[in-house]
Amino acid sequence: MVDVVLGIAEDRVRLHADFGEFEWALGDELVEIARDPTGLHATDVIKSLDFDVSWQQRTEVGLRLHDAVFGAAPKGLWEGLQRDMSERDPLRVRLDIEPRALVALPWELMRDKRQALWRNSRVLLRRGRRVGGPGNDLREEGPLRVLLVVCNPRDPGLLADQELAMIGAALTELPGRVHTEVVDGPGLRELITEVGHVRPHVLHFIGHGMRAVAGDQGGLHFNAAQPDADSPAPAPERDSWTLGPDQMRHLYDVWKPRLVVLNVCRRPGDPAAELGGLVETCLDRGSSAVVAMQPDVDSPAVAEFSYALYRDLARSRPLDAAVTAARNHLHVLEPGGPSWALPVLHCGVGDPRDVARVAFGDMEPELTRMNRSWPFTDLTVFLGRD
Known part of the structure; x- marks a missing residue:
């Protein structure tokens, strides 16, 4: 509300x-x-x-x-x-x-x-500038589905593995609440296919955002060649491309995620990405909310933000409260730095609680009590293990 x-x-x-x-x-x-x-x-x-x-x-x-x-x-x-x-x-x-x-x-x-x-x-x-309806049926049953997209899997500076590990650690606290799938360095066609297959409530991008040339519209770069000549080049079959507003619209032809997370950092010296076009596209095409980063966030802070955000989404906490808690988490870790102020929550619905709302067979507090009793507690031993 x-x-x-x-x-x-x-x-x-x-x-x-x-x-x-x-x-x-x-x-x-x-x-x-x-x-x-x-x-x-x-x-x-x-x-x-x-x-x-x-x-x-x-x-x-x-x-x-x-x-x-x-x-x-x-x-x-x-x-x-x-x-x-x-x-x-x-x-x-x-x-x-x-x-x-x-x-x-x-x-x-x-x-x-x-x-x-x-x-x-x-x-x-x-x-936010308007109040609209959520992207999809609020009566959907859980778990909350999340598609994690790693834009540049061969870039060690992105710390994508660290962010994925921290998201996994956050979700083991209440197993069964959130289902995640990961896609590494997809092309546009592959990304569209994955979105249609997973039908994510949350579409989460891990990558670098920058302008290709001055004056270009901002976007997310996929499989970009690394600036360090010693680092491995992208695999030949993974062409470099940019997800801009035009490409983002194709994703919404197959599914409308309720929440889009643009957890995007940039390398020192890269021109700042202007992601306003992507944010507006997501909201205009039916997403309830977008979380994006203002320029200059570094990769460790991005990973910490994801940990705090998904820990609270697993608890069914309203999105605005979850983002505020994540800000305070970053401030505790880095009280003198700007990282806590870099996430921007754009919300296009009247009630932030609707953004990540899904239904389970039991209501709170019974649901959490069950999560913390046998056999659910033993599931944490196996999560993330082949």
Whole structure:
């Protein structure tokens, strides 16, 4: 469900809640960025996610974002909305950003003087512009089906094996809840076939995202040749190709995954991928949500994020709560770094609980009790073993 919609226009902020609508002026800094066709005014804000930026600088950017959005709000409005919230009954906020120049900003850094808003488990924020229906029948029986796509299986820097192992470790805690299948370095035709065969609720990509040349639309590179001459070249039958918006549309002709995870990093020195086209394509074609990474996330952080995300999806936790918990997991591991702010949750349905919802024969808490008793506990010994 959506409790609050926080809309950001070129020079105004609009808050819609059940008890009324409110409007006030957007801060001058963001108005200037929204009206700047060159993008230069946004540079220092966007660069705050770079790894060589200090946490003090990122904190300062987060405070500036917060002040620009809430500085002119009616006194006590935002604080009052949060007053009686708890982790069991959180406030759910959809951030609807209209100007394209503002979409690119690292909103996940936004904070007040006490805490980062996007790591607050009592106030669950997500990005989104519309409310629609889930991609497929919510009455489907479990387990939750996940197709894990390794874009560049011969790239050791991707740490794909580590990410797959950590996802497997997360899922052994509650066996039988999530079914995973893995496809390594497929061509487009093979990928379409696998999507039609598995019919995944979650389509998860592990890869590098980058522009092929300046000005190109961003995409995911498959079976790309490695920059190191000593590393093995891709197998001859695995041609290099890019999954862009046009190619992504073909996947939706056979199946509409509810959730797409673009767990994408990039090598140092590669141009940043602009994955907005892929995100919009997934939502436009029927996915309920997309989780994508902002530039510069490194492979170890990607693997840790996946571990935390699937651990909570196995527990049937709502997607927005699972992403918030994963942010806090990354922050514990790297408190001074930006990794926790890099995941972006785009949600196109009213209730994030619907995104990964499947039905089991038993309800909670009985389902978890069964998972943690014999013979289910013994299954963890065999999971992942031939």
